[in-house]
Amino acid sequence: MADSSGTDAVILVGGLGTRLRPLTLSAPKPMLPTAGQPFLAHLLARIAEAGITHVILGTSFKAEVFEEHFGDGSELGLEIEYVTETKPLGTGGGIRNVMPKLRADNVMVFNGDVLGGTDLGAILDTHESTNADVTLHLVRVGDPRAFGCVPTDDDGRVTAFLEKTQDPPTDQINAGCYVFRREVIEKIPSGRPVSVEREVFPALLTEGARIYAHVDSSYWRDMGTPDDFIQGSADLVRGIAPSPALPGQRGESLVHPGAGIAPGALLIGGTVVGRGAEVGAGARLDGAILFDGAKVEAGARVVRSIVGFGARVGPRALVRDAVIGDGANVGARCELIQGARVWPGVDIPDGGIRFSTDV
Ligand code: GDD
Ligand code: MG
Numbered sequence: 001m002a003d004s005s006g007t008d009a010v011i012l013v014g015g016l017g018t019r020l021r022p023l024t025l026s027a028p029k030p031m032l033p034t035a036g037q038p039f040l041a042h043l044l045a046r047i048a049e050a051g052i053t054h055v056i057l058g059t060s061f062k063a064e065v066f067e068e069h070f071g072d073g074s075e076l077g078l079e080i081e082y083v084t085e086t087k088p089l090g091t092g093g094g095i096r097n098v099m100p101k102l103r104a105d106n107v108m109v110f111n112g113d114v115l116g117g118t119d120l121g122a123i124l125d126t127h128e129s130t131n132a133d134v135t136l137h138l139v140r141v142g143d144p145r146a147f148g149c150v151p152t153d154d155d156g157r158v159t160a161f162l163e164k165t166q167d168p169p170t171d172q173i174n175a176g177c178y179v180f181r182r183e184v185i186e187k188i189p190s191g192r193p194v195s196v197e198r199e200v201f202p203a204l205l206t207e208g209a210r211i212y213a214h215v216d217s218s219y220w221r222d223m224g225t226p227d228d229f230i231q232g233s234a235d236l237v238r239g240i241a242p243s244p245a246l247p248g249q250r251g252e253s254l255v256h257p258g259a260g261i262a263p264g265a266l267l268i269g270g271t272v273v274g275r276g277a278e279v280g281a282g283a284r285l286d287g288a289i290l291f292d293g294a295k296v297e298a299g300a301r302v303v304r305s306i307v308g309f310g311a312r313v314g315p316r317a318l319v320r321d322a323v324i325g326d327g328a329n330v331g332a333r334c335e336l337i338q339g340a341r342v343w344p345g346v347d348i349p350d351g352g353i354r355f356s357t358d359v
Helices: 039-049 064-070 090-097 120-129 182-186 196-206 226-238
Strands: 007-012 054-059 079-084 106-111 114-116 134-140 172-181 211-215 220-222 253-255 266-268 271-273 284-286 301-303 318-320 335-337
Touching: 007 039, 007 090, 039 064, 039 106, 039 114, 054 064, 054 090, 064 079, 090 106, 090 196, 106 120, 106 182, 114 172, 114 226, 120 134, 120 172, 120 211, 134 196, 172 182, 196 211, 220 226, 226 271, 253 266, 266 271, 271 284
Parallel strands: 007 054, 007 106, 054 079, 134 211, 253 271, 266 284, 284 301, 301 318, 318 335
Antiparallel strands: 106 172, 114 220, 134 172
16 A cells, blocks of 8 residues: 555646636635535545645635635644745646645645545555556546546556647546656746646656556546536535535535525525525525525526525526626526626626517
8 A cells, every 4th residue: 555644745726717707706716615615625635534644735826715714724634835826837837836845755736626536545556556757547538628638558558648639549538636756846847837738748758757547437527617516516415426525414405504595495406505695485496506695586596507605696587507706686587598607796687688588
């Protein structure tokens, strides 16, 4: 067994989260509430569960929010340190930038937006048994084009790294978790933006470095788009996605303390209702995420959508596959569907946006 206590963890959380705007205008993606906790709490709990204790967060965008929430990590049984890039250095630059804080020989690097159930200890074991310079966790997906495509040979050795290629040669993709031998990180150029996917991995392969794959079929989801964020959150609520940060029974919905649910409201599909949020009589919430203080009025329907902090969905409105920004108001009988995004504080009058012609 590899020694997880002798491994540092680095989590990259410095991205802008553009695909989740407008929610990420006010909070960095890894801090968005996910089944009642900031998304990152689920990843940190998995790291702690695997016996890794020293964690460094590579921050940039809205850097201060992380430390305000997690502090020194002692409440989670961790020792968390923060290293901030004043200008984003990219994924490779972010890893290089934390070098002065590293203590262990092996460094487990995580993308900060992946919801996963993989056995971290098993990845460390693969790294040790193959005597690799770098080990990549890979998963198989239906459409690899949005990810890093990673072909391997019969021994599990990585033969190429093709970031977001339109013509993927395999369905194996980079799951966003790597183990680096510490010396390899030292060789990443410092002081300028570097992409680990587009620059570091291809260069290491050209040099003949030993890069091995750990492939498994554990739960895995990149939470970077509204569709994935909503699905991942629902999977956590329903117990389909594992998380040591969520104790106890899981079911069709998760209602937080201080929320008010009127009689006859239906909450299904892994719906989350935040603290102080309100749901009116006869409203139907299916795979909905209501951040704290959000309000869904009587007879409204919210399907596979996020309603931001303090936002309101008016009576008999329909919100489906949409994102409503913090503090926005969707008037009565409005219909917002298929990728609609309402910016924070915007007020849509009653009946103001419709896709049907009935009154
Ligand atoms: N510190 C720091 N600095 N972190 C960054 C920066 C930066 O400049 N840029 C991005 N990050 C962080 C993001 O916050 C995120 O947690 C992680 O790095 C990955 O960035 P994404 O923007 O989410 O990348 P992606 O989802 O398009 O692709 C990556 O993840 C896929 C798996 O989820 C790549 O690593 C793909 O190869 C991979 O398949
Ligand atoms: Mg991502």
